[in-house]
Amino acid sequence: MTETYDLPLHWACYIINGDATSFSLNDDGGDAEIAVIDEFMEDFGEGVIVTCSEESFFSKYHDAQPYGIKACDCLKFTFYLYEKRK
Numbered sequence: 001m002t003e004t005y006d007l008p009l010h011w012a013c014y015i016i017n018g019d020a021t022s023f024s025l026n027d028d029g030g031d032a033e034i035a036v037i038d039e040f041m042e043d044f045g046e047g048v049i050v051t052c053s054e055e056s057f058f059s060k061y062h063d064a065q066p067y068g069i070k071a072c073d074c075l076k077f078t079f080y081l082y083e084k085r086k
Helices: 009-017 031-044
Strands: 002-008 045-052 057-059 072-084
Touching: 002 009, 002 031, 009 031, 009 045, 009 072, 031 045
Parallel strands: none
Antiparallel strands: 002 072, 045 072, 057 072
16 A cells, blocks of 8 residues: 655655754754654554655645644655554
8 A cells, every 4th residue: 555645855865765964953953853754654654665756846734734844845755554553
């Protein structure tokens, strides 16, 4: 089963490669942002990313909004889910 989510563009390196160095400029070293991404990933289920759109779009309403992320440039991420959690 696959599911597609509109998520912040700046999350891509961490979601795809596990690379959080881009968040190191944040006041807390990126810990808060990484925690939000990890929470989102845990909430949607066990899976792997299948594809990510190449073109970004600006969106006020995206799938990370319930986690406190404001309007931003987004990408469409498609995940293959092994197990749906919620």
